[in-house]
Amino acid sequence: MALKETDLQEKTIPKTDVDIEQKTDFRSGNEMAAQAAAQINYHVMGYFPITPSTEIAEYLDEMKTEGKHDIVLIPADGEHGSAGICYGAATAGGRVFNATSANGFLYMIEQLPVQSGTRFPMVMNLVTRSVSGPLDIRGDHSDLYFGLNIGWPILLAKDPQAVYDMNLIALRVAEHKDVRLPVIVAYDGFFTSHQKRRVQYFSNRDAVQKFVGETPKGYVDSLDTSNPVTIGPYMNDPDYINNKYQQSEAMYNAERVYLEVAEEYAKISGRKYGLLDLYMMEDAEVAVFLLNSASDTAKDVVDKLRKQGIKAGVIAPEIIRPFPKKAIQEALKNVKVVLVGERADSFGGHGANLTHEVKAALQEIKADTTVLSRIYGLGGKDFYADDAEAFFQLCLDVLQGKEVKAFDYFGHTPGKAELVPQRVLKPLTKEETTGFVSVTKDEETGELKVKMPPLRGLTAKAKRIAPGHGACPGCGIFPGLETFYKGIEGDVVVLFHTGCAMVVTTGYPYSSHRITYIHNLFQNGAATLSGVVEMFWERKRRGEILVSDDITFIMITGDGGMDIGMGPAIGAALRNHKMIILEYDNEGYMNTGAQLSYSTPLGHMTATSNVGGFQSGKPFHHKDTAQIMAATNIPYVFTGTEAFPQDLIKKAAKAQWYAKNEGMAYGKILISCPLNWKAADEAGNAIVANAVNTCFFPLYEVEHGITKITYDPEEKGKRQPVSEWLKMLGKTKHLLKPENAHYLKMFEDEVERRWRRLKAKHENPYL
Numbered sequence: 009m010a011l012k013e014t015d016l017q018e019k020t021i022p023k024t025d026v027d028i029e030q031k032t033d034f035r036s037g038n039e040m041a042a043q044a045a046a047q048i049n050y051h052v053m054g055y056f057p058i059t060p061s062t063e064i065a066e067y068l069d070e071m072k073t074e075g076k077h078d079i080v081l082i083p084a085d086g087e088h089g090s091a092g093i094c095y096g097a098a099t100a101g102g103r104v105f106n107a108t109s110a111n112g113f114l115y116m117i118e119q120l121p122v123q124s125g126t127r128f129p130m131v132m133n134l135v136t137r138s139v140s141g142p143l144d145i146r147g148d149h150s151d152l153y154f155g156l157n158i159g160w161p162i163l164l165a166k167d168p169q170a171v172y173d174m175n176l177i178a179l180r181v182a183e184h185k186d187v188r189l190p191v192i193v194a195y196d197g198f199f200t201s202h203q204k205r206r207v208q209y210f211s212n213r214d215a216v217q218k219f220v221g222e223t224p225k226g227y228v229d230s231l232d233t234s235n236p237v238t239i240g241p242y243m244n245d246p247d248y249i250n251n252k253y254q255q256s257e258a259m260y261n262a263e264r265v266y267l268e269v270a271e272e273y274a275k276i277s278g279r280k281y282g283l284l285d286l287y288m289m290e291d292a293e294v295a296v297f298l299l300n301s302a303s304d305t306a307k308d309v310v311d312k313l314r315k316q317g318i319k320a321g322v323i324a325p326e327i328i329r330p331f332p333k334k335a336i337q338e339a340l341k342n343v344k345v346v347l348v349g350e351r352a353d354s355f356g357g358h359g360a361n362l363t364h365e366v367k368a369a370l371q372e373i374k375a376d377t378t379v380l381s382r383i384y385g386l387g388g389k390d391f392y393a394d395d396a397e398a399f400f401q402l403c404l405d406v407l408q409g410k411e412v413k414a415f416d417y418f419g420h421t422p423g424k425a426e427l428v429p430q431r432v433l434k435p436l437t438k439e440e441t442t443g444f445v446s447v448t449k450d451e452e453t454g455e456l457k458v459k460m461p462p463l464r465g466l467t468a469k470a471k472r473i474a475p476g477h478g479a480c481p482g483c484g485i486f487p488g489l490e491t492f493y494k495g496i497e498g499d500v501v502v503l504f505h506t507g508c509a510m511v512v513t514t515g516y517p518y519s520s521h522r523i524t525y526i527h528n529l530f531q532n533g534a535a536t537l538s539g540v541v542e543m544f545w546e547r548k549r550r551g552e553i554l555v556s557d558d559i560t561f562i563m564i565t566g567d568g569g570m571d572i573g574m575g576p577a578i579g580a581a582l583r584n585h586k587m588i589i590l591e592y593d594n595e596g597y598m599n600t601g602a603q604l605s606y607s608t609p610l611g612h613m614t615a616t617s618n619v620g621g622f623q624s625g626k627p628f629h630h631k632d633t634a635q636i637m638a639a640t641n642i643p644y645v646f647t648g649t650e651a652f653p654q655d656l657i658k659k660a661a662k663a664q665w666y667a668k669n670e671g672m673a674y675g676k677i678l679i680s681c682p683l684n685w686k687a688a689d690e691a692g693n694a695i696v697a698n699a700v701n702t703c704f705f706p707l708y709e710v711e712h713g714i715t716k717i718t719y720d721p722e723e724k725g726k727r728q729p730v731s732e733w734l735k736m737l738g739k740t741k742h743l744l745k746p747e748n749a750h751y752l753k754m755f756e757d758e759v760e761r762r763w764r765r766l767k768a769k770h771e772n773p774y775l
Contacts, residue, residue, distance in 0.1 A: 073620025146388020495660025686738025
């Protein structure tokens, strides 16, 4: 279709054309995404925390406590689940919203073509971030590029203002009768998501409601029982290709609809969005093509070059799906050299995705334009004016006849032999960790007997975690792990899920681990370690010589890892691999900023279960992971804390025996998180001890299905009311107020119910 000049260049409408009141403020991109969602007042948001998009759900939860919206916020067990929640809600005829980043986006990606292929609209904010491995939480576009082929229109927001505006435009595009597709609004993690900029937004939600209109009716609705429908049927040829043709046509329609909606939006907001954000491109001879926030940096350099008589310009697309081919052809038809800078690579493709799409567009019109490609800014590497100037210099070098590589990385540095990381501590020897604790099996009763020295004697046992890590003061992870490790003898290989313990001990090129350490993501740790375990046993069976033929394999999980990783953990348990899974329970997703997890207790305050006039903390009870794992019939399950060290050390020793001789062992240790529990740094030991004495966190073990309580505070005369434990935590002070008495009673009743059920199991081996 023909493009008007305003589609390419005009960015503002005179304020005299705008009569709807707007508020001026300083806000971040995540704040503006939440503001837009709240004013739209979506029906449902399924979500899962992942940096740097997590704040959107946090802001929306906080706003809900203040009664600013009615969105049903559903915390999923992982991004795959959150995508399923959103899809289900979309089929049910309402408006749906989500936000994610990086590996979370990839984890849900299986679901995303399902939604676009069945034509159910929604809006998702993709706060772009590096895809691991290795793990990096900062911003590039490696996640965004995985979304280019899922059938979702993709709008780009280069600053917080555009985040707000694009979210409003995106919903209109998604719901348009000629589109009916889910839409992504993508913006740069940390650069745009967290940096505050001057913004404007509508003061009155009614203006937003009027712009987006009522939820369209007359389409497929899984709740319309008067009109039964089949959603997502099995399809054969030629129906499937016909379906995809219709989807393709809808995608191309999105370009026209986007322009129409953007023009309508400009009339009420004063802000114009087109297909491309062009700067000084009218007569440009050299140009850079950049997505999102980096484009503004390049504009400053253009001003400098123009003063030197160099005709430079910047192109920043505001939509990349559908790809604005004709607009790019028009913008570049007279440009001699363009450099396409991309914050992601298509490995082995001699340039990333958009480079080839720009080349293809120019080839169609036989433009005499040289296209250079540079991969830059990976892992959140900053893009400065000097970098933009270097990009332009490469273009000028081509004009001067110099030889310039068509494709390369920019900003990488060669390694230096003298900087190769050196081992600081000698590897642990088996002798340093062996001979302290022993386990024997009574041949008559089958009972395991643990023999261990006094705690003072265990201080001579070498630590598997070296001094020095980046954890918060008072973090309970390391006292808990070190106490557990005291019961483990000999050679060990550990796998850590993503989480606080992983992040604070492995900042490259340093590591706090004195034993072999592997990392994998939340959802797949148990499966990964299963592969390591079975390779160990198979290599032994084949007679291969190993450095050690007696290794204990341990997976460390926490920070919600037994939510998103529950499925693979149960799978590994059912297969009964010879390994230990140890969960440190800090009652939240602490590594992403203390959002609720399924281990967060009822009523506890987190960043996504805020306390205010309209809600009082987490609205449902916590998951009993130990009982879930016991139900898989693995040989051994236990609970423990650092506050009862002898108990925990004995259980660790028994877990190791089972992992070597029979199969999987699972342990759950409660650890304090002073920062997010809002407690004193030095009070961790007392807090977890009180959790045991209130029977909130009972100490027990399950051997071959038989439950045994290993510490009974009632028998010891030490049982405390649950309120005594809650008093120690700032995150639960609200539960002790009279207006929340019913929540406190619900919590106390559930603690008592679980304790009585455990006592019954202790007394009856058949339960």
